[in-house]
Amino acid sequence: MSDRPSVLFVCLGNICRSPMAEGACRAAANAREIGVTVDSAGTGSWHAGEPPDGRAVAMAARKGVDISGLRGRQVQAADFHRFDHIVAMDADNLANLRRMAPADARAHLSLMLDHVPGRAGQSVGDPYYGGPEGFARVWAEVWAGAQGLLDRLTRKG
Ligand code: 4NP
Numbered sequence: 001m002s003d004r005p006s007v008l009f010v011c012l013g014n015i016c017r018s019p020m021a022e023g024a025c026r027a028a029a030n031a032r033e034i035g036v037t038v039d040s041a042g043t044g045s046w047h048a049g050e051p052p053d054g055r056a057v058a059m060a061a062r063k064g065v066d067i068s069g070l071r072g073r074q075v076q077a078a079d080f081h082r083f084d085h086i087v088a089m090d091a092d093n094l095a096n097l098r099r100m101a102p103a104d105a106r107a108h109l110s111l112m113l114d115h116v117p118g119r120a121g122q123s124v125g126d127p128y129y130g131g132p133e134g135f136a137r138v139w140a141e142v143w144a145g146a147q148g149l150l151d152r153l154t155r156k157g
Contacts, residue, residue: 005153006037008079010097011089014042014072017124017138018089019052021112023060023067024139025146034150040070041079043096047072053128059135080105087112087149090123113141115148
């Protein structure tokens with residue numbers, strides 16, 4: 001086990017919000033020279049093995065972040081032992097994670113926007129059925145959440 005803090009970002013499909021969150025957090029951590037292990041997964045299994053949605057890839061690329069190599073996977077019971085933090089994009093994902101969590105889970109569960117001042121308890125809404133503006137909104141939210149999360153991890157030392 002390494003000393004690096006580890007974070008798993010979770011949404012429904014693992015092709016839109018959580019891969020963007022993973023990419024944003026990795027990029028933000030690199031920029032700050034913080035060693036953090038990041039990953040993402042979905043509560044659903046429909047998109048396992050697939051790359052992120054093209055609109056998510058394009059949005060991240062506009063910000064200089066390449067998420068095209070990521071592949072979808074479903075959350076597993078072992079994730080609750082492997083990660084320090086599991087960060088859900090919305091309230092439904094969080095409720096599903098709480099139901100799945102083993103009694104001896106190590107991971108601390110939270111919402112992405114719990115890490116953004118003034119937005120605790122709010123959800124990063126699903127952009128899947130909307131237009132490109134939804135992906136810009138998701139990027140802004142996951143970027144802000146990643147910054148707040150990294151602030152928290154570095155405060156803890
Ligand atoms: P995500 O978006 O949870 O942000 O990856 C979705 C992607 C696919 C589906 C739902 C949400 N879907 O129903 O296939």
